[in-house]
Structures are given as structure tokens and as C-alpha cells.
Amino acid sequence: MKDSTLFRVLLSIGKYSVLAVVLIFTLGPFAWLVVSSFKPAEEIFRQIPTWYSENFTLANYRWALGPLGANIGRFLSNAFAASAGTALLSLLFAAIGGYSLARYQFPGYKAVSVVLLLAQMFQGPLIMVPWYKMAAALGILNTKLVLALIYGTTTIPVSVWLMSGFYRHVPRTLEEAALVDGCSRLGALWRIIVPSAAPGLVATTLFAFVTAWNDYQYALILTSSDKAKTIQVGISELVGFMGMSNWGGIMASGVLATIPIIFIFAYIQKYLIEGLTAGAVKG
Amino acid sequence: MGGHPLAQLRLFVRRHGFAWALILPTLLYLLAFQIYPLLQSVYLSLTDLSLTRAGTGKFVGLANYYYLLKSDPQFWLIFRNTFIWVVACAVGQYLFAVPAALILNTKLRARGLWRGLIMVPWVTPVVVVGIMWRWILDGDSGLLNYYLNVLGLIEKPIIWLGSDFWVWPAVISASIWKGFPYQTIMLLAGLAGIPKEVHEAAQVDGATPVQRFFLITLPLLAPVSVVLLSITVVTTWTKFDLIWLLTEGGPGFTTSILPTYVYSNAFVFYKLGLASAVATLSALVVMVLAIVYMRWVNTDVE
Numbered sequence: 001m002k003d004s005t006l007f008r009v010l011l012s013i014g015k016y017s018v019l020a021v022v023l024i025f026t027l028g029p030f031a032w033l034v035v036s037s038f039k040p041a042e043e044i045f046r047q048i049p050t051w052y053s054e055n056f057t058l059a060n061y062r063w064a065l066g067p068l069g070a071n072i073g074r075f076l077s078n079a080f081a082a083s084a085g086t087a088l089l090s091l092l093f094a095a096i097g098g099y100s101l102a103r104y105q106f107p108g109y110k111a112v113s114v115v116l117l118l119a120q121m122f123q124g125p126l127i128m129v130p131w132y133k134m135a136a137a138l139g140i141l142n143t144k145l146v147l148a149l150i151y152g153t154t155t156i157p158v159s160v161w162l163m164s165g166f167y168r169h170v171p172r173t174l175e176e177a178a179l180v181d182g183c184s185r186l187g188a189l190w191r192i193i194v195p196s197a198a199p200g201l202v203a204t205t206l207f208a209f210v211t212a213w214n215d216y217q218y219a220l221i222l223t224s225s226d227k228a229k230t231i232q233v234g235i236s237e238l239v240g241f242m243g244m245s246n247w248g249g250i251m252a253s254g255v256l257a258t259i260p261i262i263f264i265f266a267y268i269q270k271y272l273i274e275g276l277t278a279g280a281v282k283g
Numbered sequence: 284m285g286g287h288p289l290a291q292l293r294l295f296v297r298r299h300g301f302a303w304a305l306i307l308p309t310l311l312y313l314l315a316f317q318i319y320p321l322l323q324s325v326y327l328s329l330t331d332l333s334l335t336r337a338g339t340g341k342f343v344g345l346a347n348y349y350y351l352l353k354s355d356p357q358f359w360l361i362f363r364n365t366f367i368w369v370v371a372c373a374v375g376q377y378l379f380a381v382p383a384a385l386i387l388n389t390k391l392r393a394r395g396l397w398r399g400l401i402m403v404p405w406v407t408p409v410v411v412v413g414i415m416w417r418w419i420l421d422g423d424s425g426l427l428n429y430y431l432n433v434l435g436l437i438e439k440p441i442i443w444l445g446s447d448f449w450v451w452p453a454v455i456s457a458s459i460w461k462g463f464p465y466q467t468i469m470l471l472a473g474l475a476g477i478p479k480e481v482h483e484a485a486q487v488d489g490a491t492p493v494q495r496f497f498l499i500t501l502p503l504l505a506p507v508s509v510v511l512l513s514i515t516v517v518t519t520w521t522k523f524d525l526i527w528l529l530t531e532g533g534p535g536f537t538t539s540i541l542p543t544y545v546y547s548n549a550f551v552f553y554k555l556g557l558a559s560a561v562a563t564l565s566a567l568v569v570m571v572l573a574i575v576y577m578r579w580v581n582t583d584v585e
Contacts, residue, residue: 015389019397022383026401029460032426033415045424097309104302107295112306114577119313121573122321124521125545126566129559130323131316132549153317160309185301214408216524221550232410236528239414247418254411265406269399277472 037061037251044248060252072253074226075234078144079257082219082230083212085148090159090208093152095201098163099189103172119157127153128221135222142228150218155208162207162275166200167193203271206264213261231257321566327559334553347560357536357544365520365540367451368458373515375459377508380466385500387467388474398471405464413528416457420444420529444530447537454529454538461525466511473507474500513576520569541565 031051036044037060039053063069101112131150132141140146170193178188194201219230229237235253238246265272286294328347332340351358387398404412419426422442431437443453477500485495523542526532532539532547539547541561549558 015386015391018382018386019391022386023397023400025379025460026404026464029415029419030403030407032419033411036418049424049426049429093309093312096305100302100305104299106299106302108303112310115310115313117577118573119317121517121521121569122317122566123518125523125542126521126562126569127317127320127324129327129545129549129555129562130320133323133327133555134320149316152312156309156312160306210406214406216408216410216528217522217546221546232408235414236410239417250414251418254414258407258411261406261408262403265402266399269402273468273472277469 033251034255037248037255039248041246041248060246060248061256063246063249064253064256070234070238070249070253072231072234072256075229075231076256078223078226078228079213079230079232082144082147082151082228083209085144086151086155086212087205087209089148089152090155091201091205093156094159094163094204095194096189097156097160098165098204099167099193101160101164102167116157116161119153123154124217128218131218132221141222142224144228146222147212147215147219147228147230150222151208151212151215154215155211158211159204159208162204162272163197163200165275165278166197166204166271169200170196199271200275203268203275206268207272210261210264324559324562324566327556328563330556330559332554332556332559334555339556343556347557348564350557351560351564357539360536361539361541361544364536364538365542368455368526368538368540369516369519371451371455372458372462372519373512375455376462376466376515377512379459379463380470383463383467384470384474385496388471401467402464404461405468407461409461409524410528412457412461413525416453416460417444417529420453420457445534447534450530450534450538454526457529458519458525462515462519466515469507469511470504473504476507477503509579513572513579517569517572517576520565520572 035051035053038056038058040055040057040059043050043054064072100106101109135141135146140149174192174196175183175185175188178192179185183191213230214232215230216232216236219233220236223229223233231253235250235257238250238253329342329344330340331343331346383401387394387401391397407415418424420443422428422440422445425440425443427443428437428440432440441449443449481499481503482495485499490498521542523540523546526538526540527543527546530538532543542565545558545561545565548554548561
């Protein structure tokens with residue numbers, strides 16, 4: 001006979017050890033980025049690295065934000081504008097398109113679903129060369145507008161799909177009641193359904209924002225000056241320009257580019273995960 | 284059925300007009316900004332367009348394809364690399380995601396917190412992932428070499444990203460780190476869908492935890508696994524960012540993949556025609572993957 005208490009204790013130790021390994025692998029590299037960003041240069045290149053900073057400093061952050069250093073403020077504001085534009089664009093399309101998919105079994109429904117799925121697959125290198133030509137022809141190369149437009153090709157299909165899921169949770173009786181009360185169908189959507197699905201709309205919009213903010217490959221080809229370069233392109237160029245010389249400052253810039261995203265994500269996590277997994281699990 | 288075509292149209296609009304009007308903006312957007320560029324890409328691939336030479340852009344038929352498939356010394360290496368990269372990323376992420384999901388699916392203290400923290404790599408921008416891993420993998424001051432040295436596993440530092448042999452394990456590790464949380468989240472949703480009774484019944488019949496994992500959990504996770512592996516394969520196939528940030532496809536062409544080849548041909552060498560041919564060939568592969576994926580999902584439903 002096995003001692004069941006001992007067995008349970010061992011099991012629980014094993015469980016938490018696996019959890020610890022998973023978390024160390026997951027958070028270790030990120031923690032190293034954060035720790036390094038608070039170290040002065042001589043500590044960064046020390047032969048025996050430490051997980052704390054002996055001479056804690058904010059100099060790297062001053063360098064990242066300051067006019068004499070990387071001055072990443074302008075890249076942060078470009079990224080914010082392009083991402084906010086993408087988010088609004090996606091919100092607009094998803095609020096109405098998602099509703100259509102959630103409530104109506106119209107002829108062509110299946111084809112529309114397929115198009116939305118394919119749109120998410122044919123991305124990046126598959127469309128970037130013609131996009132560059134198209135943007136040049138329209139005279140919108142190196143603008144925040146072109147970024148919002150190309151990000152839309154990624155975020156709109158996902159957002160429409162996510163919103164159709166969120167709208168399905170809104171009971172049909174709500175709009176039926178509104179229609180009986182003399183609301184038009186569009187009026188019912190705007191005044192009754194959209195407010196009821198507000199948390200889903202917020203999550204979807206912020207997800208579009210995060211997707212745009214985190215993009216590197218489109219911004220790399222479509223922007224070329226401080227006027228429109230995003231934070232991602234800005235940071236990647238710091239590595240190119242500075243090479244080994246200011247890793248601390250580069251790490252600090254990386255932290256500044258990531259922190260807002262982590263906060264947004266923590267906020268929308270619950271709704272987003274629910275929406276993203278719903279489709280995949282049903283198959 | 285039947286009737287005047289115009290009357291039929293009127294009926295269609297009355298019945299389905301509202302639904303179509305709501306989805307139409309999305310379709311028009313994708314038509315203009317995605318389907319049109321894709322077709323344009325096919326057209327460009329049949330030209331010799333180059334940004335560095337004047338008077339280019341002439342129709343040259345299949346010349347770019349002939350060059351890539353017959354005389355380009357790098358193309359087949361890059362094609363093979365792309366397969367290795369995509370499969371290694373998808374499978375590697377999966378092998379990390381399964382244990383992570385299993386452990387996060389058990390009863391734990393503060394489980395919600397751990398589930399949230401595990402998503403950090405997923406939301407970290409790829410550029411930040413790039414600098415973080417370049418710094419960890421750095422030959423002189425990198426953390427990885429330091430620990431391997433402390434553990435006595437290596438004597439000389441390894442130049443991870445500069446070695447033909449070590450560069451693949453290095454970039455794949457970075458990709459696993461970035462990608463496994465997404466798979467974990469999907470698997471957790473799959474695990475939540477497995478009824479408790481199945482496990483309880485097996486336990487009563489005397490199945491060990493290992494048996495239960497291989498005979499119950501894994502088969503029941505198969506549908507969601509296929510979906511998420513397909514998603515990972517396709518998204519990896521359409522991204523050059525992580526590899527470009529870590530190695531720029533080097534050393535030499537060792538880690539060049541089709542996405543980086545499109546980028547370098549188009550925006551380093553300005554051969555837009557040739558780059559479009561590479562992009563079109565990539566798109567064909569994605570098309571095949573998409574068809575297989577949709578067939579699979581459909582037959583599963585039936």
C-alpha cells in the first residue's frame with residue numbers, strides 16, 4: 001500500500017517543479033531584458049553576469065527618450081497614431097461585418113467565411129512588393145496612413161471574425177424587442193446590439209491596436225523617415241547603428257515598447273482568449 | 284423559383300440585402316488591399332522590374348521562374364530551409380506547449396496568474412524578442428554561453444548566430460519562446476473541452492496517468508492540435524521578421540527562407556520582378572496548405 005498523503009505531496013512537488021521550469025523559460029529572457037535595462041554599461045559587459053543591478057541607473061531610459069540619445073519618443077508617437085488608426089478602422093468594419101455573420105445565414109455566407117480565413121493567410125511577403133508599388137503610386141509611402149491601411153488587411157478579417165463570435169452571445173430577443181418598438185434594423189444594431197457587445201468590441205479594437213503596434217515587417221518596407229517610422233523599426237535600427245555599444249539603451253527602448261502592450265493585453269485577456277479559442281476548438 | 288431576373292434580384296435584396304450591405308465593406312476592403320495586390324504580384328513576377336535600372340518592367344514571361352528553379356544557386360537551399368524552419372517551429376512550439384498546457388490545466392494555486400504570465404512572450408513585439416535573444420545568444424557577453432560554461436558543458440564560447448551549425452537551434456529556440464504560449468492557450472481551451480467523466484472512468488478501469496495521457500488526452504486534443512499546427516505553419520510561412528532580426532538570413536544563406544528571400548530581393552537588391560516570383564511561389568504553397576486545411580476541417584465536421 002502506498003502512503004497516499006506522501007504520494008500527494010510528491011505529486012504536488014513534481015507539479016510545481018514543472019510549473020517553475022515552464023515559468024523560468026517563459027519569463028527568464030524577458031526578466032533579463034528588464035534587468036539589463038537598469039544596468040550601467042560596465043555592468044552589462046561584466047564577465048560574471050548578475051540578476052540585479054549593483055549600481056541601479058535610469059541612464060539607459062534617459063538615453064532612450066532623450067534628444068541626445070535614441071530619442072524614441074517620435075517613433076512611439078508614430079506607432080501610436082498608426083495603431084490607433086488601425087484600431088478604429090477595424091472597429092468600424094468589425095462592428096457591422098461581424099453582426100452580419102452572427103445573425104444572418106445569407107447566400108454566400110460560406111464563401112465570405114473562406115475569404116476571411118484566406119485573408120489571414122496571404123500576408124507579409126506575399127503582398128508586400130505590390131503594396132510598396134501601390135503606395136508609391138498613390139504617393140502615400142512613408143505615412144502613418146499607409147501603415148493603418150496595410151495593417152487593416154490583417155486586423156479586419158480577424159476582428160470581423162471575433163466580433164461575430166461576441167455578437168452571438170447577445171440574445172436575439174433584444175433586437176426583436178427593438179424592432180417591435182419601431183426601431184429600424186440599423187437603429188437596433190447601433191442602439192441596442194453594439195452597446196450590449198461593448199466589452200467584445202473593446203477587446204477586438206485593442207487587439208487590432210496591439211497587432212499593429214507589434215508589426216515590424218510592413219513598417220520596415222513602407223516607412224523610411226522619422227515622419228512615419230514606428231517604434232519597432234526605430235529599435236531595430238538602434239541595433240544596426242550602435243552595434244554592441246549601447247545594449248543598455250536598446251534594452252530600455254525595448255522595455256518602453258513592450259510595457260504598454262502588456263498592460264493592454266492584461267486588460268483584454270479574458271475576452272480575447274475566449275474569442276480566439278472558440279473557433280479553433282470547435283474545429 | 285423562376286420569374287423575371289429583375290424581380291428575383293429585388294427579392295434577393297429584400298431578403299439578404301441588409302446582411303450583404305453589412306459585410307460588403309469588409310469584402311471590398313480585402314478586394315482592394317489584398318486580392319488586388321496578390322494578383323498584381325503574379326503580374327509583377329512576369330516582368331523584369333527593377334528599381335535600380337531604368338527602362339525595366341517589361342513583360343518577360345516565365346523568365347524569373349526559370350531563373351529561380353533552374354539557375355539560381357540558392358533557391359533550392361532556401362526552399363528546403365523554409366520547410367525545415369516551418370516544421371521545426373510548429374513542432375518545437377507544440378512540444379513545449381503540451382506540457383505547459385497540461386500543468387496549467389491542473390489544480391494550482393494562483394492558476395490565473397500563471398496562465399496570464401505565460402502569455403508574455405506572445406505579446407512581446409518581435410523586434411524586442413530579436414534584441415533580447417541576440418543579447419542572450421551573444422558570443423562574448425551572452426547569458427547562454429555563461430551558463431553553459433558554468434555547468435561545464437562548453438569550454439570555448441559559441442558564436443551562436445554566426446555558426447553554420449548552431450544558428451538553426453538558436454533561431455528555432457527564439458521562435459519556440461515567442462510562439463509556444465499561443466499554442467498553450469489553444470490547447471488549454473481544448474483540454475477544457477474534455478469531459479471529466481472520461482478520465483474518471485479510465486481511472487476506475489485502472490489506467491495509469493501516462494496511459495490516460497496517450498490514450499485519452501492526446502487523441503481528444505487531435506482536432507485542436509491540427510488546427511493550431513496549421514495556423515502556426517501558415518503564419519511562420521508568411522513572416523521574415525524574427526529570422527531577419529536575428530541573422531538577416533545568414534551566415535551566408537544558412538538561415539535564408541522564402542520570406543527573407545522576398546524581402547532581400549525586393550528591398551535590398553530592388554529586383555521587384557524576381558522578388559514577386561518568389562512571393563508567388565510562396566503563395567502557391569500557402570494555397571495548397573489552405574486547401575488541405577479547409578478540407579480537413581470540413582471532413583471533421585461531417
